[in-house]
Amino acid sequence: MSDTHANTVAYVRETMLPQVAPPASSTGPVGWARENLFSGWFNTVVTVISLAIIAWILIGIVPWILSPTWGATSLSECREILTAAGSVGEHGTSGACWGVIRERWVQLLFGFYPSDLYWRPILSFVLMGVALAPVLFADRVPSQLIWFSAAFPFIFPWLLWGGTIWGPLAVAAGFVIGYYVFRILGAATSNLIGLVVGVLAAVIWWLFLSGYVVDALASVLPLGIEEVPSRNFGGFMLSITIGVVAIACSLPLGIVLALGRQSDLMIVKYICIGFIEFIRGVPLITLLFVASTLLNIFMPPGTNFDIILRVLIMVTLFAAAYMAEVVRGGLAALPKGQYEGADSLGLDYWQAQRLVIMPQALKISIPGIVSTFIGVFKDTTLVSIIGLLDPLGLSNAIRADSNWNGIVWELYGFIAVVFFIFCFSMSRYSMYLERKLRTGHK
Amino acid sequence: MSELATDREIDRSKMQVSDEVAIEISNMNKWYGTFHVLRDIDLTVYRGERIVIAGPSGSGKSTLIRCINRLEEHQKGRIVVDGTELSSDLKNIDKIRSEVGMCFQHFNLFPHLTILENCTLAPIWVRKVPRKEAEATAMHFLEKVKIPDQAHKYPGMLSGGQQQRVAIARSLCMKPRIMLFDEPTSALDPEMIKEVLDTMIELAEEGMTMLCVTHEMGFARQVANRVIFMDQGQIVEQNEPEEFFNNPKSPRTQLFLSQILGH
Ligand SMILES: Nc1ncnc2c1ncn2[C@@H]1O[C@H](COP(=O)(O)OP(=O)(O)OP(=O)(O)O)[C@@H](O)[C@H]1O
Ligand SMILES: [Mg+2]
Numbered sequence: 001m002s003d004t005h006a007n008t009v010a011y012v013r014e015t016m017l018p019q020v021a022p023p024a025s026s027t028g029p030v031g032w033a034r035e036n037l038f039s040g041w042f043n044t045v046v047t048v049i050s051l052a053i054i055a056w057i058l059i060g061i062v063p064w065i066l067s068p069t070w071g072a073t074s075l076s077e078c079r080e081i082l083t084a085a086g087s088v089g090e091h092g093t094s095g096a097c098w099g100v101i102r103e104r105w106v107q108l109l110f111g112f113y114p115s116d117l118y119w120r121p122i123l124s125f126v127l128m129g130v131a132l133a134p135v136l137f138a139d140r141v142p143s144q145l146i147w148f149s150a151a152f153p154f155i156f157p158w159l160l161w162g163g164t165i166w167g168p169l170a171v172a173a174g175f176v177i178g179y180y181v182f183r184i185l186g187a188a189t190s191n192l193i194g195l196v197v198g199v200l201a202a203v204i205w206w207l208f209l210s211g212y213v214v215d216a217l218a219s220v221l222p223l224g225i226e227e228v229p230s231r232n233f234g235g236f237m238l239s240i241t242i243g244v245v246a247i248a249c250s251l252p253l254g255i256v257l258a259l260g261r262q263s264d265l266m267i268v269k270y271i272c273i274g275f276i277e278f279i280r281g282v283p284l285i286t287l288l289f290v291a292s293t294l295l296n297i298f299m300p301p302g303t304n305f306d307i308i309l310r311v312l313i314m315v316t317l318f319a320a321a322y323m324a325e326v327v328r329g330g331l332a333a334l335p336k337g338q339y340e341g342a343d344s345l346g347l348d349y350w351q352a353q354r355l356v357i358m359p360q361a362l363k364i365s366i367p368g369i370v371s372t373f374i375g376v377f378k379d380t381t382l383v384s385i386i387g388l389l390d391p392l393g394l395s396n397a398i399r400a401d402s403n404w405n406g407i408v409w410e411l412y413g414f415i416a417v418v419f420f421i422f423c424f425s426m427s428r429y430s431m432y433l434e435r436k437l438r439t440g441h442k
Numbered sequence: 443m444s445e446l447a448t449d450r451e452i453d454r455s456k457m458q459v460s461d462e463v464a465i466e467i468s469n470m471n472k473w474y475g476t477f478h479v480l481r482d483i484d485l486t487v488y489r490g491e492r493i494v495i496a497g498p499s500g501s502g503k504s505t506l507i508r509c510i511n512r513l514e515e516h517q518k519g520r521i522v523v524d525g526t527e528l529s530s531d532l533k534n535i536d537k538i539r540s541e542v543g544m545c546f547q548h549f550n551l552f553p554h555l556t557i558l559e560n561c562t563l564a565p566i567w568v569r570k571v572p573r574k575e576a577e578a579t580a581m582h583f584l585e586k587v588k589i590p591d592q593a594h595k596y597p598g599m600l601s602g603g604q605q606q607r608v609a610i611a612r613s614l615c616m617k618p619r620i621m622l623f624d625e626p627t628s629a630l631d632p633e634m635i636k637e638v639l640d641t642m643i644e645l646a647e648e649g650m651t652m653l654c655v656t657h658e659m660g661f662a663r664q665v666a667n668r669v670i671f672m673d674q675g676q677i678v679e680q681n682e683p684e685e686f687f688n689n690p691k692s693p694r695t696q697l698f699l700s701q702i703l704g705h
Contacts, residue, residue, distance in 0.1 A: 340513055341550030345564035345616060346540030348532070355563060359554050439553055439596035 067095025070102055074403035100404050101414050107398075108414070111234015111389050117162075117226065121237050124159040127152060128244065136429065139436075153248075160233075160241065164224035166217040170210040178202030230308045234389030236418060242308070242390075243377040243422075246315040250376065251369065253316065254323025255362075259353065261328060272324070279321035285382055287314040292386040311383055319376040326372055330365035331357065363437050370430035374423045391415045447639045447660040456649040459490040459667060463522075464620055464651045465510060470519030472502075472509060479505050480516070481675045487653065489619075492646050494662040494683075495655045497672035498698060503655040506672070507622045510653070511542045524619060540568050543613030547625040549605045551597035557584065557608050558593040561615045569616065576615070583611040587641050603634025607641050614645075621645065623654040659702060663687060671695045 037047040068085060072078040078097035085095075110118060131152035134145040154168040178198040186194025218224070233241070260272035279287075291310040334357060342352035362369070384393030395411045398404055465487040472480040479502045487493060495503045508514040509521060512528055512535045521528045523538045552560050561580035565571040571579070584590045587607035589600075597605055606626055613621060623642070627635040639661055646652060646665045656662070662669050662683055669686040671679045671694075679686070679695045690696045
């Protein structure tokens with residue numbers, strides 16, 4: 001090292017000059033304000049005007065928010081409290097009516113889920129946090145936790161919907177069956193054949209065989225928890241469930257679609273393009289209508305295909321199409337040299353994708369991916385249109401109640417704030433992730 | 443560019459050409475669409491040879507060496523590397539690629555992995571070497587290219603010359619029997635060119651079979667045992683460096699040499 005340096009570097013600094021502290025007026029809050037807010041007459045004017053506008057908005061809103069109506073049980077009672085407190089404006093009483101939130105917040109969270117079983121959604125969301133930890137913060141939690149993350153997709157629906165324990169186990173068994181078929185056939189023939197047959201085997205198991213096996217096992221060994229039907233689901237529990245499942249499933253599906261779109265196999269390529277363009281070409285709400293009405297027509301009579309499951313599938317497919325395009329953007333941004341570097345080392349296609357291409361393409365696409373996530377999460381409110389009781393659907397029901405007839409801002413404001421918290425956290429997380437994954441020197 | 447690649451005496455004791463064939467290219471042709479890039483290439487490379495490929499821009503030098511590890515596909519003729527013929531059989535291609543190392547003009551290091559991870563990736567996943575062992579090998583080669591202290595940095599934090607030496611170490615970690623270089627110094631500042639050339643010279647001194655596309659005529663003079671001149675997709679002339687530089691036969695070679703040597 002030193003030899004080469006001596007030859008190549010003409011001058012190497014060995015001692016650093018002593019540092020002198022900058023003048024006080026350029027640091028601290030005063031320095032910051034001087035530099036950012038009052039650096040010239042134009043900025044000063046803009047600052048003053050902005051402060052005035054902010055003050056005006058706050059003067060209008062803060063008293064409204066601070067209104068003492070937490071205990072009210074109806075809108076008219078709110079009005080009485082406000083009149084008694086003397087906060088009557090030119091348009092009648094002015095002040096929020098928070099009684100509705102106090103009375104209905106539990107319903108806004110859980111819908112019509114039986115109240116003695118609230119522990120189940122609460123537990124499942126706590127566990128969701130645990131399961132997400134190794135995915136979101138891989139470097140800060142023990143890596144064994146990932147096994148729990150792998151099991152969680154089976155625990156989660158079981159906790160929410162209840163029923164026999166054999167159901168989720170049978171679903172998990174499908175994956176195991178598919179995997180072993182893939183391994184054995186893949187080794188004996190080719191990977192592609194193994195993959196196709198493996199997927200087929202799993203699907204056959206899920207659609208035709210698992211039902212009997214579950215019934216048989218359940219009658220022999222009836223282990224299970226109380227069942228809760230889908231129509232009792234609602235509130236943020238429903239939004240989060242749909243949002244999280246759609247987010248978790250759409251990313252891998254989107255990656256597969258993006259790779260498929262770049263594939264050399266014509267059939268695969270055109271199926272992927274067709275799927276992506278079709279789904280992106282129709283509004284989500286039409287897909288949801290298809291899920292709620294049309295799908296039943298195509299199903300064999302008597303099959304009971306859960307409405308939430310149907311919605312989940314549609315929202316996932318919708319999100320996956322967008323995700324595919326976002327990921328494709330990341331793939332396109334990678335220089336060709338990265339593929340060649342991976343190829344020249346002898347990595348095969350899947351190794352190159354998994355170890356070299358995808359980590360970089362996904363990193364480039366983080367802002368787009370998270371935007372899509374946020375969009376999907378907010379789009380879950382559309383399910384109210386097909387009659388599911390998400391927070392917006394519930395708010396209509398609450399407003400139909402004669403006690404709360406006429407209430408608007410408090411309900412929607414509450415819902416908006418909760419959504420904002422979720423979406424803003426996702427956005428902050430994405431920035432954290434981008435910072436963490438930055439490896440160049442900047 | 444005519445100056446020498448190194449001031450020191452080159453140790454030729456291990457630079458021996460055996461009569462075992464490493465690469466055999468016969469009657470190979472390649473087209474990009476309708477554009478005929480490589481025409482009737484015949485080339486036999488023996489183990490231990492150090493071949494420099496020179497020629498004007500667009501003459502097909504890169505394409506030729508990229509055909510050897512199938513980064514580009516040829517349409518006619520045969521390429522046999524280490525006894526394995528290149529065909530569309532993916533198993534053969536991956537096998538050849540893991541035996542043939544390649545260094546690119548723009549290094550093509552993986553920016554999301556540290557230097558050490560760059561070097562251990564292929565041994566671990568392709569050769570199935572245990573991680574500990576792969577890391578030991580990687581450190582060995584990083585020491586050889588004189589940057590062991592950068593092992594835990596990311597490529598983006600290194601200078602161009604250091605990155606190219608890492609790229610060489612990364613290829614060496616696969617213990618290749620043949621190394622291909624595609625203008626490894628063209629993207630570098632003059633003072634970094636030397637450190638990369640030094641690394642390549644050391645590699646040659648250990649008896650590595652090398653094919654280098656380069657404009658470093660000093661390197662060709664001192665290290666190569668054969669210089670190949672290409673123009674318009676053909677091998678126009680090949681000879682020992684002394685003969686090649688002092689006694690070019692074809693007028694095209696003469697013109698090229700007078701331009702590149704700048705007199
Ligand atoms: N992917 C491609 N598609 C079409 N034409 C190509 C492609 N790659 C290279 N070519 C053409 O093939 C010819 C040979 O290219 P090649 O890169 O092998 O030249 P080269 O000798 O390496 O030149 P240089 O010294 O500039 O690197 C050039 O005319 C180039 O324009
Ligand atoms: Mg080239």
